[in-house]
Amino acid sequence: MIDFEFEPSVKAQLKMYHAVAEGMMRPISREYDEHEHEKPWQFYEAMWSAAQNLGPGAPPEKASATEKGEGGAAKLRNLYTCLSTEELCWGDAGLFLSIPNPGLGGAAVAAAGTPEQKERFLKRFREGKPKWGAMAITEPGCGSDSAAVTTTATREGDDYVINGTKIFCTAGQMSVEKSEGFVVVWATLDRSAGRAGIKPFVVEHHTPGMTVTRVENKLGIRASDTAMIVFDNCRVPANHLLGSAEVKPTGGFKDVMATFDATRPIVAAMAIGVGRAALDYVRDFLKDQKVPIRYGISARRLTTVERDFMEMEVQLKAARLLTWRAAWMLDMGMRNSLEASMAKAKAGKAVTLITQKAVELLGPLGYSRKVLVEKWMRDAKINDIFEGTQQINLMIIARRILDYSSKELN
Amino acid sequence: MIRDTVVAFARDEIRPAAREADETGIIPLPLIEQAWELGLVRGVIPEQFGGYGDSRSAVTGAIVAEELAFGDLSIAVHALAPRLIAFPVIEFGTEEQRTRILKDFASDTFTAGSAALIEPRFDFDPSALTTTAIQDGASFLLNGAKCYAPLAAESRNILVFATTNRDAEFAGVQGFLIPSTTTGLTIGGREHNMGLKGLASYEVKLENCRVGQESRLGGEQGIDFARIVSQGRVAMAAMAVGVARAAYEYAKDYAKERKAFGVPIATKQAIAFMLAEMAIEIDATRLLAWEAAARLDSGDDALKESSQARNYAAQSALMVTDNAVQILGGHGYIREHPVEMFLRNARSFAVIEGIAIV
Numbered sequence: 001m002i003d004f005e006f007e008p009s010v011k012a013q014l015k016m017y018h019a020v021a022e023g024m025m026r027p028i029s030r031e032y033d034e035h036e037h038e039k040p041w042q043f044y045e046a047m048w049s050a051a052q053n054l055g056p057g058a059p060p061e062k063a064s065a066t067e068k069g070e071g072g073a074a075k076l077r078n079l080y081t082c083l084s085t086e087e088l089c090w091g092d093a094g095l096f097l098s099i100p101n102p103g104l105g106g107a108a109v110a111a112a113g114t115p116e117q118k119e120r121f122l123k124r125f126r127e128g129k130p131k132w133g134a135m136a137i138t139e140p141g142c143g144s145d146s147a148a149v150t151t152t153a154t155r156e157g158d159d160y161v162i163n164g165t166k167i168f169c170t171a172g173q174m175s176v177e178k179s180e181g182f183v184v185v186w187a188t189l190d191r192s193a194g195r196a197g198i199k200p201f202v203v204e205h206h207t208p209g210m211t212v213t214r215v216e217n218k219l220g221i222r223a224s225d226t227a228m229i230v231f232d233n234c235r236v237p238a239n240h241l242l243g244s245a246e247v248k249p250t251g252g253f254k255d256v257m258a259t260f261d262a263t264r265p266i267v268a269a270m271a272i273g274v275g276r277a278a279l280d281y282v283r284d285f286l287k288d289q290k291v292p293i294r295y296g297i298s299a300r301r302l303t304t305v306e307r308d309f310m311e312m313e314v315q316l317k318a319a320r321l322l323t324w325r326a327a328w329m330l331d332m333g334m335r336n337s338l339e340a341s342m343a344k345a346k347a348g349k350a351v352t353l354i355t356q357k358a359v360e361l362l363g364p365l366g367y368s369r370k371v372l373v374e375k376w377m378r379d380a381k382i383n384d385i386f387e388g389t390q391q392i393n394l395m396i397i398a399r400r401i402l403d404y405s406s407k408e409l410n
Numbered sequence: 411m412i413r414d415t416v417v418a419f420a421r422d423e424i425r426p427a428a429r430e431a432d433e434t435g436i437i438p439l440p441l442i443e444q445a446w447e448l449g450l451v452r453g454v455i456p457e458q459f460g461g462y463g464d465s466r467s468a469v470t471g472a473i474v475a476e477e478l479a480f481g482d483l484s485i486a487v488h489a490l491a492p493r494l495i496a497f498p499v500i501e502f503g504t505e506e507q508r509t510r511i512l513k514d515f516a517s518d519t520f521t522a523g524s525a526a527l528i529e530p531r532f533d534f535d536p537s538a539l540t541t542t543a544i545q546d547g548a549s550f551l552l553n554g555a556k557c558y559a560p561l562a563a564e565s566r567n568i569l570v571f572a573t574t575n576r577d578a579e580f581a582g583v584q585g586f587l588i589p590s591t592t593t594g595l596t597i598g599g600r601e602h603n604m605g606l607k608g609l610a611s612y613e614v615k616l617e618n619c620r621v622g623q624e625s626r627l628g629g630e631q632g633i634d635f636a637r638i639v640s641q642g643r644v645a646m647a648a649m650a651v652g653v654a655r656a657a658y659e660y661a662k663d664y665a666k667e668r669k670a671f672g673v674p675i676a677t678k679q680a681i682a683f684m685l686a687e688m689a690i691e692i693d694a695t696r697l698l699a700w701e702a703a704a705r706l707d708s709g710d711d712a713l714k715e716s717s718q719a720r721n722y723a724a725q726s727a728l729m730v731t732d733n734a735v736q737i738l739g740g741h742g743y744i745r746e747h748p749v750e751m752f753l754r755n756a757r758s759f760a761v762i763e764g765i766a767i768v
Contacts, residue, residue, distance in 0.1 A: 296639070296717050391683070394683045398682035
């Protein structure tokens, strides 16, 4: 039978995440939005030690598409990661993104690395001081068109030498300069080979030749640093290339795509957390103002405020159900590229609109920086952009449903 | 398994008959008999009343409703109309009512059934009915006007919903099992609507229609009207998914065939992105319908969830069917293609209520 209920143990864990969101994130939410490049170290330390004690999922690791858990809660790891992500992003999406964790770099290691590499590079997240992992793929000249990367990796003896510029690298500064983390940088071994030549390399923190040259000022998610990283004759050992060095049409770049299958539902869940924050605020506000929300009666008898609120609410729910489905499919070992893109496209857009409507419904109060609603509107927008824009996801969906290749539909 | 059977039936039997039913207003009886043989009505009737005693599930009901509506909405509602009266009687009827009413539907051939809920008012609302039932000694006196009562003219009994206490909203509504020949109950002429043209539906007038205590569904216990409305809304949402999917699949196939500037129009982003958004909304709507259905199956209150699903479905089905017409362009406007019919049928979901067939 179809079931939309979660086990009591899962519900209890979510309560804990909610307590973190409410007690630890909300109180500092505004502060780290206003002071963009300052870092809440106390919060990081607390989240780091909680993660050491609680194991996977706290804070949520970016799950891998190739890793399949066994039995019980581990079996639904992707789904539960979406649930905890929603709770924490209800607290603050910017802070969530800045929590010390393996990040997308870790996801790339998990998806493309050998067992030995996974152990070597990911072990650090289970011990010592807070650390970050980051992924560097976007370049000034290519974004969604990630197959067009120009950063090069050249073999010299036992090393690869990396040259190029990467931008929009989430937690880049924390991974490179502020902790003993790493960056996974995607670079081409052979530009003439196109996608097949693009390979992921792990570059350790403080490696000579790797420099954070800029940390962006953003519309929202300001607690999270977004870095430009320049690689200038940056030398890494050959065994930092994740997976196989062989340039072949399969593998390699496909692993990036596999990463997206797992991360897109998580980004959708992030969006949903932000949207729920706004929705909850509006609900409480209307209740306080004694504005009723009447379910079940005819739509033609509703006020515009009721209609707007109900629309926000159901859009959020639709996005959430699509997200859960995409994550659940991955947990079941089913291919979910189509569903992951559907969830991401729906959630990114829905939450952008929901938070914009929340500002409108609250009027002058919603526009004021005295409350967090305007911040959530700014935070929400990123979800319609990163990890694949709305349009890229529509493209992926369209190719899938029409059975077209990227050559046939572009 | 039931799904596979219904999928094949909707595709191979219902769809080919859809256009003619829309044009002529007639659904061929042999087709309805074939649908009857699937046991969609009789199956759920308990064995002691002549049925097969299958367990009833709103989720299964939603799947069946989607698939039948994928074939054609008019034919789907016609085939399932007996459920409108049979299902509430199974769930809420007294022993006597179940014995009396269900035997009609435990037959080997199709038996029409009907319910009268909707009222011809712009602000029609099931929680604020204007059709009243006033207790008068040992009987009830019903007054009011109903519309969109499917197959009313050929049904032996009609389940009429009326309020005994308007202030109580949903809780004040009761159902009355009224033989169609009862004095004071008049079945009007067949309605002519924008869509759902194959389905014979009627206005029903109640003028001092006097019925006995035994007509009140559930006797003294009455009914859980909010649950019936919720079931109706889940069914509407599921059928909206079926209609939307019919339009989406037709438009998708067309867009891959139809060429402009030397290439299939589906290879253009303007068209491909419309199809992608249609696909997202169809899946989102289905999940909302299933979630509400799962709540009904676990016995929970689902008024909010089913209303969400149905209101969402009414919008998304309209968007999807409208996009389908748009993708076919001028051809979409021509009755040679079914998409204009899907659009007309999809418009009904924001208007019609209470097709409680899941």
